[in-house]
Amino acid sequence: MNDFLSALAAIVGPKHLLTAATDTAPFALDWRRRYQGAPLAVAQPGSTAEVSELVKLCRAHQVAIVPQGGNTSTCGAATPDASGRQLIVALRRLNTVRHVDTDNNALTVEAGVTLQEAQQAAEAAGRLFPLALASQGTCQIGGNLSTNAGGVAVLRYGTMRELTLGLEAVLPDGRVLSQLQGLRKDTTGLDLKQLFIGAEGQLGLITAATLKLFPLPSAHATAMIGLADIETAIAWLNRLRDRFGDRLTAFEVMDAHCQQVLLRHHPGLMPFSAPWLALIELSDGGGAAELNDALANWLAEQDILDGVLAQNETERRKLWTLREEISESQRKDGPSIKHDIAVPTSALPRLVRDCSADLEAAFPGVRIVAFGHAGDGNLHYNVSYTRPGNADLFDDEDAVNAIVYDHVYRLGGTLAAEHGVGQLKKDWLVRYKDPLALELMRGIKRALDPDGLMNPGKWL
């Protein structure tokens, strides 16, 4: 192993190879503190060429690689096992914005660029890179790609997969596949980038990407409305889309328990309460007053419980702060059994109704905090209380998950909408995912990574 580490140090430079436990510790623990790994070392290559050399070296020594971006995975996807034999490859030094092609509405960045830095590079060119997540100051583009990240703007702009024009990736044999041209149409063969997006680093190491840019909106109109139930929310969503098309860039919902959590921690921010709240945002070119008037006029014609329209940027920020503070407020209230689920949007009402009823039957007084991206059929559905006297909420995790996921799959849904599978959900994946689909995925894994060295111990 000393030979291996010396050769590795020669590739990335001695100061970019961390071996002392104190140095590797921040990389060895996942963001939610559920997985503690023990890596062989942490290598921080500074270029795609170094990544390529490193992968070839690992292959020669049969050392497994765990790629890591901003280490914000919520499912342990970037954390090594406890064997002390897996090498973390941290991509943070690949942090160059390589190219902004304004006329082509495309941005080429390396994997270690943070999401926020990518957003800023786009904005500096008068363009929008629309992916937006709570962790955007920390998470990196390589991680966003590897989990096919979602967030609050998917309704309008799609997930990371749909925002990607091309990739550069180091294959498990060390060769570099480069498809960064920024083409919007290309039917010359299979679309190989799709394999690496959402693969959680199990088929290769993404080193750079060319991403789609959009016009930078000059106007926003933001409102919060109260709704009697989730059915009404879906009806509103479709009426808003009929009227405003893709100017509707966000439609976020939160249930009554979610509002109580926010009231506890941000009492001054909540404008009102209702069985459900929806945060609505329109974006457009042209004037802000014009857009605000259009939304105000349309809202005036509707029959709503209660509503507030942001009159300026400060009020708009206040509404968005509510949305962004949900997770942190919940964390302050203690642990919760989290679900990142999606069903067809049309099935959301049934999911909410039937699943809550079954949870209540199994755990009388259960507390469910539900919020998320109704337009994508995606709810964060978190159970924060099951019964008195259970020392550890997570003692009930399996029972709660089985109820929730049974409902989700009965309705054609998924147990990992935008956060990935990683270590946290790999057993659940085997239980619920079509075995034929899993078999095909494993066949592709064998074809690309026959030695199984890319992020082993995850779901593939």
Add this chain to the structure above:
Amino acid sequence: MNDFLSALAAIVGPKHLLTAATDTAPFALDWRRRYQGAPLAVAQPGSTAEVSELVKLCRAHQVAIVPQGGNTSTCGAATPDASGRQLIVALRRLNTVRHVDTDNNALTVEAGVTLQEAQQAAEAAGRLFPLALASQGTCQIGGNLSTNAGGVAVLRYGTMRELTLGLEAVLPDGRVLSQLQGLRKDTTGLDLKQLFIGAEGQLGLITAATLKLFPLPSAHATAMIGLADIETAIAWLNRLRDRFGDRLTAFEVMDAHCQQVLLRHHPGLMPFSAPWLALIELSDGGGAAELNDALANWLAEQDILDGVLAQNETERRKLWTLREEISESQRKDGPSIKHDIAVPTSALPRLVRDCSADLEAAFPGVRIVAFGHAGDGNLHYNVSYTRPGNADLFDDEDAVNAIVYDHVYRLGGTLAAEHGVGQLKKDWLVRYKDPLALELMRGIKRALDPDGLMNPGKWL
């Protein structure tokens, strides 16, 4: 072979198995009449279960399968070889619209449903399925998926790949992979549908798909403007997007030769001529007058050579007819060496200038007809005259292609933007595509179709 055909007849029903040459003839010749195949037979299964049985039978007898939809491929992708040993599987009897989920904005159709029938099913539900092509009355959804079709609305809505939520496909071993749930977010593993989209039937047989629907626009505003050069067109495109965002649903350009062709065949339709023309369309919810005024006001502030804004649906149809009649008008003028190329939008001006100059140097007096989807960087770049006295224009096809594709690839482009590769471009693909990418594709082909029975003789 008689055993095989008897067993096949038992699966699909005798009247749906065509073996006489007169019956199979329409399936054996491609749309552009460049490839004449000689199939063993034409099987027309009536359900996914029949397709599954058929594929298992073919595997047992090692009979190769050529899937065929509306037989409108421009590159021979759905035509068998001349061996008399390949079975055409025509999907036209899988023509059921299985499900319209209005609240989920999703439509599930079988592979043999024509594009126009899919559009109509969406419209009947008050929704838009936006893929739009010249052949939409004939081409089928399975073919649209297998070539990752593009068309005139990609700028706003994306290609067929981006319009697809899920697939049902029969694998080369006859098993059925079904992912028709209509989820907008799903990070449970690799996105297997991506493998089959654009694969030209070489990895399996698509039998159904769940497609994205959009609000049905209630307003259109359509204009044609004259532009001094292609650089100006790109600048206009970006200014229009800045102002109108995704209400800009089409931005189609045509060069001077293209206009001459149209003038010859549709003299009454051409409003005016200019070095380049751009056909612009905005779509929106809300009122038509409002949208027309917005475009008119904006155009009035711009500096343009010449322009016309459609004042009613008749005028709008006239402008679109011009666009739609280009191919047919060109066909009446005789053969042409066609190119379906794309480069980054920012590189279009250089492509047009440099490539035309090199063609002119090689073939003085060369006639190039260029038109297409500027917003996607995609031009149909057709050479209809090279030199006096060449009995067959296609004698110069290789020389012309080499000049065009050299320029395209120097600019990071592709030789098959939206029409696929098929038989026509498979040698060119090997010449220009990254060998590593081709090697990966072939590895995936081996993993999924080890016997090589799915549409052999194409590019994989």
